[in-house]
Amino acid sequence: MNKEPVSRELFDEVMVPNYAPGNIIPVRGEGSRVWDQEGREFLDLQGGIAVTSLGHAHPGLLGALQEQSEKIWHLSNVMTNEPALRLAKTLCDHTFAERVFFANSGAEANEAAFKLARRYAWDHFSPEKHEIISFKNAFHGRTLFTVSVGGQHKYLEGFEPAPGGIHHADFNDLDSVKALISKEKTCAVVIEPIQGESGVVPADPEFLKGLRQLCDDNDALLIFDEVQTGVGRTGHLYAYEMYGVIPDILTSAKGLGGGFPVAAMLTTAKVGASLAVGTHGSTYGGNALACAVAQKVIDTVSQPEILKGVNERSEKLRQGMMAIGERYGIFSEVRGAGLLLGCVLTEQWKGRAKDFLAAGLEEGVMVLVAGADVVRLAPSLIIPETDIDEALERFETAVKKLAQ
Numbered sequence: 001m002n003k004e005p006v007s008r009e010l011f012d013e014v015m016v017p018n019y020a021p022g023n024i025i026p027v028r029g030e031g032s033r034v035w036d037q038e039g040r041e042f043l044d045l046q047g048g049i050a051v052t053s054l055g056h057a058h059p060g061l062l063g064a065l066q067e068q069s070e071k072i073w074h075l076s077n078v079m080t081n082e083p084a085l086r087l088a089k090t091l092c093d094h095t096f097a098e099r100v101f102f103a104n105s106g107a108e109a110n111e112a113a114f115k116l117a118r119r120y121a122w123d124h125f126s127p128e129k130h131e132i133i134s135f136k137n138a139f140h141g142r143t144l145f146t147v148s149v150g151g152q153h154k155y156l157e158g159f160e161p162a163p164g165g166i167h168h169a170d171f172n173d174l175d176s177v178k179a180l181i182s183k184e185k186t187c188a189v190v191i192e193p194i195q196g197e198s199g200v201v202p203a204d205p206e207f208l209k210g211l212r213q214l215c216d217d218n219d220a221l222l223i224f225d226e227v228q229t230g231v232g233r234t235g236h237l238y239a240y241e242m243y244g245v246i247p248d249i250l251t252s253a254k255g256l257g258g259g260f261p262v263a264a265m266l267t268t269a270k271v272g273a274s275l276a277v278g279t280h281g282s283t284y285g286g287n288a289l290a291c292a293v294a295q296k297v298i299d300t301v302s303q304p305e306i307l308k309g310v311n312e313r314s315e316k317l318r319q320g321m322m323a324i325g326e327r328y329g330i331f332s333e334v335r336g337a338g339l340l341l342g343c344v345l346t347e348q349w350k351g352r353a354k355d356f357l358a359a360g361l362e363e364g365v366m367v368l369v370a371g372a373d374v375v376r377l378a379p380s381l382i383i384p385e386t387d388i389d390e391a392l393e394r395f396e397t398a399v400k401k402l403a404q
């Protein structure tokens with residue numbers, strides 16, 4: 001295969017059409033800037049959807065990747081593996097967790113979490129205690145189990161029959177959970193502390209505390225899907241710290257590898273014990289290259305000055321977006337935490353989030369959407385403040401043209 005530049009048309013010739021990528025083809029990135037085939041520059045407020053947590057071509061990550069790549073890339077899980085154990089130890093040291101399972105994507109980490117919850121209830125209670133309570137509009141991944149637990153039925157259409165024993169309550173409505181939960185049947189409640197894909201909707205602290213109590217009263221496990229909110233995204237290493245609510249199982253992916261695919265399921269020793277030898281596995285889970293890169297990500301992001309920096313950048317970006325929102329009457333609210341922000345479109349602009357993404361690209365700034373009504377931002381956790389200023393300027397130019 002030659003290395004001629006590829007065209008957008010090639011996508012339609014060789015890919016299944018499940019995505020609809022744009023015409024801009026980024027080929028290189030550095031920090032929070034990205035350049036396309038034609039050398040046009042973009043400020044990146046997408047972060048690969050909360051993935052490139054330390055920006056592009058971070059020297060520390062390049063170093064970790066290079067160093068490990070010259071030693072060993074991959075070992076089977078029959079072997080004991082240094083980078084995986086070091087990373088697991090680091091994750092346990094920094095969180096509530098005592099045990100870790102490695103996977104390669106958010107969906108896989110959630111799949112492991114849901115299987116573990118059922119297995120734990122099967123071990124300690126009864127096979128009838130297998131029901132999972134999730135929330136409307138939740139997103140947990142695209143495998144059949146995770147998409148079934150997710151709360152958007154359109155993602156299941158045509159893929160049924162779905163796995164059974166799954167119920168959906170209303171987000172931030174404890175009574176709706178009370179109506180579904182039972183000691184006899186419920187093995188777990190799973191929630192995103194901030195619903196990401198469906199619009200950057202934060203859970204109320206009192207609601208999460210209430211869920212913790214309900215789970216305890218009903219011998220059910222509380223699972224936090226922190227695939228999007230984890231690894232410093234909210235200004236805390238994990239969002240559960242911000243809420244002061246400790247889950248039994250937590251899943252992490254997206255930002256964990258800073259752009260290298262890796263995921264983790266964190267849990268306690270007692271719960272983790274139910275994934276006994278042979279009950280679950282993953283060929284690539286714990287891959288040495290992935291774990292060496294993730295180690296560098298966690299070592300970097302867990303530093304107090306980095307997390308403090310996330311909150312400072314958050315304030316700047318939030319205020320900047322709110323000011324633009326007010327000047328042009330486009331945003332009613334900027335919600336979220338840290339560098340996971342959702343700018344909610346006003347009534348007049350509802351349904352047009354995609355137009356802002358497209359207009360931003362025209363002016364050299366990459367933003368995301370979360371549903372049709374929210375412009376989502378998830379930049380590098382270390383985006384330079386001057387890049388935030390410039391990104392806001394470019395976004396304002398885009399908005400000005402759109403609002404004309």
Ligand SMILES: *Cc1c(COP(=O)(O)O)cnc(C)c1O
Nearest residue numbers: 105106107139140141196227228
């Ligand atoms: C992105 C996401 C997932 C799915 O992760 P993949 O790596 O795409 O499988 C699961 N849960 C949440 C909250 C996410 O944001």
